[in-house]
Amino acid sequence: MTIAVASGKGGTGKTTIATNLAVIASEKYDRVTLLDCDVEEPNSHIFINGEKVNEEIVNVKIPEVDESLCTECGACSDFCQYNAIVSLKGKPVVFKEMCHSCGGCSLVCQPKAIHEVDHRIGVINFYKSGKISLIEGLLDVGSPLSPPLIGAVKKHENKEELNIIDAPPGTSCPVIEAIRDADYIILVTEPTPFGLNDLILAVEVSRKLNKRFAVAINRVGSGDDRVHKYCKKENIPIILEIPDDRKIAELYSNGKIILGNLPEYKKSFEEVLEKIGMVIQNEQ
């Protein structure tokens, strides 16, 4: 079972919820895999505090031209949809940051002058903390393409057990990549106008991907009730409400999780897992 924790924008408490859920789940399951797919700014490791056990470099394939075979025909640069290979005075030059690794240029090159080589875009760090395996993708600075790295992180999903995905914020390519195979999505938001605006977009994405989802509202009491009203009107279950509690903000700022420090919240996290488990079971 895979639960993805997502939000229309960052800073809503996505990582807080993902890490606390992982901790609660580790009391119930033999093994829990937490996949930090927020590869631009992965923060789960701050809260999980595991021991690093492994590391894996992630490469994508980019073209390399063998000049001795190249006839300077320009077919490769004509083909590339992303201007990642450009003919300069006939000679093809590769701009690796823009390459999507589609493989098209090597296919269209008649004299077979193009072969593909590895280009590093980031790294995956493996941490272990009790029964939690944290698998974190970390994008290299200056590398613009996160979806392939997210895809590489997701390959480490443990299909037999429970997986929790800490998804990147937003509604475009990286989020889609992170949540597309999840069984259930928790959309985290805040009870404010910004929160509602971003939630509506996240709901649209989840619906477009045909996913089961529910909303978690963080900092309840800090704003107004428009998010609650919206969920009611749209028939979206609210699976978790975390009050606006300065103690939580302080714990967060010090890199500490809620559970273990504020035991009064334990029950609500347990209920989240239970409810999701039930929904997924009823489906099968």
Add this chain to the structure above:
Amino acid sequence: MNNKPREIVVISGKGGTGKTSISASLAYLSKDCIVADCDVDAADLYLLLNPISIEKHEFYSGHIAKINQEKCIGCSTCKNLCRFDAIKEDSNGKFSVEPTSCEGCKVCVEFCPEKAIDFPDRLCGEWMKSETRVGFMVHAKLGIAAENSGKLVSLIRSEARKLAQEKGKNLIIIDGPPGIGCPVIASITGATDVLVVTEPTISGIHDLERVVSLANHFRIKPYVAINKFDLNLEITEKIEKIAKELKAQVIGKIRYDKLVTQSQIEAKTIVESNIPSAQDIIDMWEKLKAN
């Protein structure tokens, strides 16, 4: 030398640090700028500025593959070649493209032996020019699951520049996207100043390091604003130290202010609401202006 307008891009390692509230406040204080919302993934600036749209345009970028069922013979060449796993075969042996996965690379189109795949332009969203009480605004609405927010960001910036030229404004304030990925890169390349908004949290430190190194990578001077600095004074101090090491000037410290949410609910910028943190932003603006 030239009269290129100053372009201040407000970014942050993470979302939710107050980037939008701060950009809107700066725009309000400047009284005379073009404001642009480049956080196209979560465009929230309009909620504070109440723009009245004067122009609307569709935004097309790239293409999308579409299989013509009448011509397709089910040879599965396309499925084997697509590296993005965007082509699905259903139980009846019918092939189709899953639009949210297609990257528009054209490989399938090129190699389909029956020429059965169309490649129409992809509608990715719309962008607008508007009038607001702080001046003209350029903003956009990205389509759901649309790719290429980087290109849309570049478009908004170039439209903002054009508008600045037209209206004779020498300042552009940009609410940038969070993170360090392709939209951020598109929002800061060629900008004059970057203002990094951060918060005093452990993750805030991490994010700051990454964002500042990104700005350095593109040789743009980064300023740092610490929002809610009094939430954790110890970490605020650490951030100031790290910023110094990274040669980024801490130009503002804004106190934790519960009333910010209230002014958001009233659709006002912080500086329009008479709340404690407004003064901190005014101080920061004065310094920013002088630099």
